[in-house]
Amino acid sequence: MAGPVLEMRSIVKTFPGVKALSDVTLTVRQGEVHAICGENGAGKSTLMKVLSGVHPHGSYEGDVLFEGETCRFKDIRASEQHGIVIIHQELALVPYLSIAENIFLGNEHAKHGLINWNDTLRHATELLRRVGLDEHPETRVADIGVGKQQLVEIAKALSKKVKLLILDEPTAALNDEDSGKLLDLILQLKEQGITSIIISHKLNEIRRVADSVTIIRDGRSIETLDVKAAETTEDRIISGMVGRDLENRFPERTPHQPEEGTAPALEIRNWTVHHPIDQQRKVVDDVSIEVRRGEIVGIAGLMGAGRTELAMSVFGRTYGRHAGGTVLRDGHEIRTKTVPEAVGHGIAYVTEDRKHYGLNLIDTINRNISLTALGKVSKRGVVDEHGERQVAEDYRKSMNIKAPTVFEPVGKLSGGNQQKVVLSKWIFAGPEVLILDEPTRGIDVGAKYEIYTVIDRLAAEGKAVVFISSELPELLGMCDRIYTMAAGRLTGEFSRAEASQEALMRQMTKDKQDQKSRKDEEVSR
Template structure:
């Protein structure tokens, strides 16, 4: 890709970007949120067709001008987006060949489809039946189905946008191993990821984007030329500054108990006999950050959503106390009225109104705060949104810009702004930095630390153990719906947390 420039109304997303990928290599693309990584890959795959951009794309020695994603797929360029494009209520086989079905005389040949699906699943290490519904398998396996779907289209260049963002460590490791196997088969990969330790494991080359421009390409195979591709070297190129400390220094001032759960039980909304949260007890004190660690499926998100307005679950029982008094949180409105806020892990589906503006999203949980006599004061709403834009350093053309046009990290800042404007007593953060680069992470960590210093209580769920260890005062370990261990910050380590999970599972 040579001299690629892509503009949106009010913003230049890419400015004269160059990217060169060699056949048969794994090429990592890194940069802060809003650096232009996903936009560049959408140009390459035809999501943004020619001539909606400036510059030249050359693939296998020839200039290519794609009018749509179908054109790029015909050449074997396949993109797997961060939000998986699978239909939950269709089978694996139906998803793998969706729009690409094997047919005879216009009739789908399901025998061939199932046979080829079994072969493709074996290649990606899945043993599931082709007739299994997507909704019945985990996110890690769904990611592998997406790769099987790409292999069905005779992929030559596989683009993966944050493929491990939603995966636990085991599933992430399996996926990275699969990428190395695909490389052995001659398939070229472009990998977008914020997990620099994973990139260091598999990448042959790393290109860094910053503010829509190419900063550098590090050749990981030529150590003598480039030196080791250390995380510090990559971070310095990404953010343009040193990051000696990944987490802000804080001196916690912890007060009296603010939020308490007693014997909290939640059953699955569809499988009513299955208990998902099993008699959990939890206390969060004033100014304290309490973390919940655990593998995917441990029940952490289910716990948070059930507390926040019974947004998840069936036959929910137990008590919620705020400042020692039992309160009703059975609806979202009642939970918010009691001072509870929930930053969801799924910001696009559950956290934002994507087609609406930053200003409207910011005020959404506290309309009274921007209203006079029941009428929204647009000037006040604009001022509030602009204040949070500045405080959180949200990159945007202005607060009237639709949220859908922001990068993932900046969308996350809008979600945080929405709930901070609601002035909560307890802020529940579910994977607050998922899919966010190290620079934006530090900004969000600083915001979390400041929020705790203001006397708010914070409950933080994260799949990244270093994040919990770096930010939390106490950490609960959850496994199969139960708390199986608790550690003070000073005594907690990744090894102790994993040992507690493994011991509980055994």
């Protein structure tokens, strides 16, 4: 067995009012893929920022040894000079520069201040080939998808002679196909002798690529497990992460039985939306769905199926060019052409992109929560700061938002706690219909269960919930009914009893299967 390439001993990191890391120890062997697991806020990313020099030596206690040498990194450049490269969850690429320019940004092929573009493009092409990307190196980063951008980040790391590659939630924003390609690449890099540390909440991915997994809980390293050992099951890892056994991944739920004769809380009829740029292309094509009070209705579909486009276009026409259709609340037609109109009719939308559209990251928890319903905490246009603080404090406790005070900037919270703030914001608005778009994306199993419990409680209170998710087990565990979409069209509807992963996937890929059948028929002719 190979010896350790990295040792982090008794790491302690403190922020004002919070001890983020407390006596954390981590050992990574040469040439392995080492996973780090823990709940949101457990200290995983903080530990990697210590390792990569984001938190410089002197700002923490403990020792970092790399290749047997004690390291005192003053910044990221110092760690990169040793071959340690970190790829953050939020990609550090400049969208309007080319792939080649991004790969060598800050590390240019230059002499006397002049860039050698021939060398730049040649080396960029070699690196792109190495990561399995066939894009031209002069292509703008803005013109490629997120999956390919992740590969560009890895190519950028390889250009720096990486020895230890750190990937923080690398597949959080990727679909299954792109995630598979990225995980395959990590295994290829392992064969080339590159050691990797991967932070992920997706336990199936960890079991696929990792050799070892270290569990961190509440800022402490709990244990390191051999992933290939028979006793290292997903339940075993989860138990270490949350400090208790999760007997059920989802709250127990009694399927909703709608009252006969009552109109749906939300009904969407013949909804069609055109792409905002390519106006000949329909991104939502004649879709009709309904949701009753107390019901959780799921929408399943692959990337590009039109799920988010449907939700955003209904919620104030925030996506695309609307071409036609009707929205009804409790049997009465309503206008939702603007966000205030949608909110006024009791509709809330929790976006899949909380950092860009769901939160003001530089503002505090209490300001974010009150934002959707300032009228409830103000009088004659003046905000009652005491009342606003009390509302936020109530949600901090009831939603178990882990923060020292409600005056903490939201940008400093972990992903799961940010998601709880988004939910709190919309619950405070008092909606009757909640559209939840990937509400548990990028958060750990413990925080997921807490959010599932909140959603279940809202349904029990008589709210109508639309639940969009890419995780089929999540939809099967939470929903009373599930619609499937493909290529902008509705392809199926399933009751809780009828739904299975196989049945849903069959309908989610129906359009692709139809296209393949048509092509096969044309070939046979």
